[in-house]
Amino acid sequence: MGNVDKVIHARWVVPVDTANQVLDHHSIALSKNRIHAILPTENAKQKFAIAEQVNLSTHAVIPGLVNAHTHAAMSLFRGAAEDLPLQDWLQQKIWPLEGKWVTEKFVRDGTRLAFAEMIRSGATCMNDMYMFPDVVGEVAKSVGMRSSLGMIVLEFPTAWAQNATEYLDKGMKLYEEFFDEPLISTIFAPHSPYTVADETFETIADLSDEYDLPVHMHVHETKDEVENSLMQHGVRPIERLRQLGLVNSKLQAVHATQLTPDESSLFAESQVSVVHCPKSNFKLASGICPVAQLLDKKVNVAIGTDGAASNNTLNMIEEMRFAGLIAKVSSGDASKVSVNEALRMATINGARSLGLESEIGSLAEGKLADFTAIDLDDINSSPVYDPVAQIVYAATRNQVTDVWIDGRRVLENRKLTSIDESECLNIAKRWGAKIIN
Numbered sequence: 001m002g003n004v005d006k007v008i009h010a011r012w013v014v015p016v017d018t019a020n021q022v023l024d025h026h027s028i029a030l031s032k033n034r035i036h037a038i039l040p041t042e043n044a045k046q047k048f049a050i051a052e053q054v055n056l057s058t059h060a061v062i063p064g065l066v067n068a069h070t071h072a073a074m075s076l077f078r079g080a081a082e083d084l085p086l087q088d089w090l091q092q093k094i095w096p097l098e099g100k101w102v103t104e105k106f107v108r109d110g111t112r113l114a115f116a117e118m119i120r121s122g123a124t125c126m127n128d129m130y131m132f133p134d135v136v137g138e139v140a141k142s143v144g145m146r147s148s149l150g151m152i153v154l155e156f157p158t159a160w161a162q163n164a165t166e167y168l169d170k171g172m173k174l175y176e177e178f179f180d181e182p183l184i185s186t187i188f189a190p191h192s193p194y195t196v197a198d199e200t201f202e203t204i205a206d207l208s209d210e211y212d213l214p215v216h217m218h219v220h221e222t223k224d225e226v227e228n229s230l231m232q233h234g235v236r237p238i239e240r241l242r243q244l245g246l247v248n249s250k251l252q253a254v255h256a257t258q259l260t261p262d263e264s265s266l267f268a269e270s271q272v273s274v275v276h277c278p279k280s281n282f283k284l285a286s287g288i289c290p291v292a293q294l295l296d297k298k299v300n301v302a303i304g305t306d307g308a309a310s311n312n313t314l315n316m317i318e319e320m321r322f323a324g325l326i327a328k329v330s331s332g333d334a335s336k337v338s339v340n341e342a343l344r345m346a347t348i349n350g351a352r353s354l355g356l357e358s359e360i361g362s363l364a365e366g367k368l369a370d371f372t373a374i375d376l377d378d379i380n381s382s383p384v385y386d387p388v389a390q391i392v393y394a395a396t397r398n399q400v401t402d403v404w405i406d407g408r409r410v411l412e413n414r415k416l417t418s419i420d421e422s423e424c425l426n427i428a429k430r431w432g433a434k435i436i437n
Contacts, residue, residue: 003031003032003036004029004030004031004036004037004048004051005030005031005032005051005052005407006029006030006051006052006053006054007027007028007029007030007044007045007048007051007052007053007054008027008028008030008054008056008061008373009027009041009044009045009053009054009055009056009057010025010026010027010028010041010056010057010059010060010061010373011024011025011056011057011058011059011060011376011387012024012025012026012059012060012061012376012387013026013027013028013038013060013061013363014060014061014062014063014343014363014387014388014391015038015063015362015363015364016062016063016343016344016347016348016361016362016363017362017364020340020388022060022386022387022388023038025040025041025042026038026039026040026041026044027039027040027041027044027045028061028363028369028371029044029048029051030369030404030407032407033368033369033406033407033408034366034367034368034369034407035363035364035365035366035367035368035369036365037365038363038364038365054402056373056375056401056402058375058376058377059373059374059375059376059401059402060373060374060376060387060388060390060391061363061371061372061373061374062122062343062347062363062371062372062374062391063124063347063348063360063361063362063363063370063371063372064122064123064124064125064146064347064360064370064371064372064403064404064405065121065122065123065124065125065316065317065346065347065350065372066123066124066125066126066127066302066303066316066346066347066349066350066351066354066360066361067118067123067125067126067127067303067304067305067314067316067350068127068252068275068302068303068304068349068350068353068354069127069129069216069252069254069275069277069302069304069305069306070114070118070126070127070128070129070304070305070306070307070314071128071129071130071306071307071309072110072111072114072115072118072126072128072130072136072307072314073102073106073107073109073110073111073114073130073131073132073136074094074110074114074130074307074308074309074310075110075111075113075114075117075307075308075309075314075428076101076106076109076110076113076428076431076432076435077094077097077307077308077309077435078308078309078312079309079312080093080097080309080435081093081094081097081309081310084284085222085284085285085286086221086222086224086284086286087222087224089284089310094309097435098131098158098159099158099159101434101435102131102132102158102159103159104132104135106431107130107131107132107135107136108135108138108139109427109428109431110431111128111135111136111139111140112139112143112419112424112427113424113427113428114126114308114314115139115140115143115145115419116416116419116421116424117308117313117314117315118145118314118316119143119145119403119405119410119411119416119419120397120400120411120414120416121313121314121315121316121317121318121397121400122316122317122372122374122397122400122403123314123316123372124145124146124360124370124371124372124403124404124405125145125146125147125148125350125351125354125356125360125370125405126145126146126147126148127147127148127150127187127216127252127275127304127350127353127354128147128148128149128150129150129152129189129191129216130150130152130307131152131158131159131160132159132160133149133150133151133152133160133171133174133186134149134174134177136149137149137174137177137178137181137184140183140184141181141183141184142418143410143418143419144183144405144406144408144410144418145183145405145410146183146184146360146370146405146406147183147184147185148184148185148186148187148216148354149174149178149184149185149186149187150186150187150188150189150216151167151168151170151171151172151174151175151186151187151188151189152167152171152189152190152191153167153168153171153188153189153190153191153196153200153204154167154190154191154195154196155195155196155197155200156195164196164197164200164203168200168203168204168207171186171188172207174186175211175213182406183405183406185354185355185356186213187213187214187215187216187252187354188204188207188208188213188214188215188216189215189216189217190204190215190217191217191218192217192218192219192221192225193217193219193225193229193237193240193241194225194228194229194237198240198244201241201244201246202244202245204246205244205245205246208246208250212250213250214250214251214252214353214354214355215246215250215251215252216252216254216275217251217252217253217254218254218255219237219238219241219253219254219255219256220236220237220238220253220255220256220257220258220259220263221254221255221256221257221258221281221286221287222257222258222284222286222287223258223287225237225258226258236263238253238259238263238266242266247266247267247270247272248270248271248272249270249271249272251270251272251273252272252273252274252275252302252353252354253267253272253273253274253275254274254275254277254304255275255276255277255280255281255286255287255289256274256275256276256289256294257281257286257287257288257289258287259289259290259293259294261293264290264293264294264297264299265297267294267297267299268294268297268298268299271300272299272300273299273300273301273302273349273352273353274289274291274294274299274300274301274302275301275302275303275304275350275353276289276291276301276302276303276304276323276345277289277303277304277305277306277311277319278303278319278322278323278326279305279306279311279313279318279319279322280305280306280307280310280311282322282326283310283311283312284310288326288330289301290330290331291323291326291327291330291336291337291345292327292330292331292333292336292337293331295336295337295341300349300352300353301345301349302345302346302349302350302352302353303316303319303320303323303345303346303349303350304319304350305319315397316346317374317391317392317395317396317397317400318397319346320342320343320345320346320391320392321342321392321393323337323342323345323346324337324338324339324341324342324392324393339386339388339389339391339392339393340388342392343388343391343392347361347362348361348362349361368406368407369404369405369406369407370404370405370406371403371404372400372402372403372404373400373401373402373403374391374395374399374400374401375399375400375401376390376391376395376399378395378399380394380395380396381394381395381399398414400414401413401414
């Protein structure tokens with residue numbers, strides 16, 4: 001038996017491999033925090049008889065979903081700013097709210113609320129861009145959520161820092177603080193081309209090369225952003241970033257709703273990853289990311305929820321569904337973004353954008369044990385002809401029953417094991433009562 005500790009028996013195992021396999025009546029054997037083997041259930045029961053057994057006889061087990069872009073603590077602003085375009089949403093509502101309310105405690109409580117929602121929706125990894133990333137890291141460690149912490153950079157003051165130099169200094173301290181944490185990685189997170197100056201971008205480009213760290217940024221989110229860049233800099237934002245040395249394999253371009261075919265080709269040639277946030281883009285009327293065009297050009301496209309203040313959920317199952325449907329109608333081709341492509345965007349593509357594809361994002365021997373079980377024995381997902389299709393187009397997050405992160409079962413039979421859900425809910429209600437007044 002070797003060092004196998006636990007065996008999960010599933011109706012289906014979906015590895016998310018190049019062959020788009022769905023393994024019928026298969027099991028996953030775990031050795032500590034890694035996958036020891038994936039094999040037929042009958043063989044697993046004989047070979048690993050003395051290990052702990054978990055039976056998920058009506059479930060599909062998939063890699064844990066990777067939320068490739070979010071602002072976790074903004075869960076406490078859910079519903080506080082509605083029916084506005086992006087700049088009005090930011091300037092009239094969100095930035096004033098943040099100026100009044102964002103503290104370490106706000107970020108701690110909001111992040112824990114976000115983690116509870118993400119885990120219950122099947123996510124095992126998230127890429128965050130928000131103030132007090134050190135606090136986000138502390139919460140991630142306590143909860144057991146795999147997290148990429150954005151080292152945010154702006155030119156104007158917030159509760160986290162006063163200027164670009166202080167943002168970068170605090171970011172590098174964050175990098176050092178969490179360097180050896182197995183669940184935590186760090187990433188440069190300049191907010192956007194319109195909030196960061198050329199000199200700061202040049203510094204980020206140099207540090208990204210020196211430390212081999214990705215750069216995560218809102219890029220071409222709206223038509224206004226592009227038009228303003230043309231007026232101020234004489235070029236579109238992507239061309240400006242290219243001139244500053246930031247369009248390369250380390251860049252994660254978030255939103256990217258305003259891309260020309262040539263810019264899509266540039267992303268392909270430069271191995272840029274795009275993070276698609278379909279619901280948020282729709283709600284803010286920002287535009288539509290040309291996902292079908294990008295995938296045709298072999299660009300790595302991941303999926304993020306954005307923050308709950310602009311979505312208003314952190315539900316990656318729902319986000320997959322939107323991504324698939326939007327790609328079909330916007331391209332005029334119903335074959336675009338197949339169910340398997342949608343699942344890849346929410347798993348291995350997200351892992352690849354973070355540089356974690358060798359460890360997470362698919363199920364394979366030796367990889368970290370991050371996976372999600374979805375019960376398809378439900379009235380809205382029966383009968384099951386194709387488990388992946390049912391997950392993408394029929395299942396709800398309420399069908400997520402179990403989640404493992406790094407071999408730890410953080411959701412068991414729909415119950416969170418590392419977060420006190422009732423306490424989390426009560427804290428959120430108290431914040432809501434304060435903020436509304």
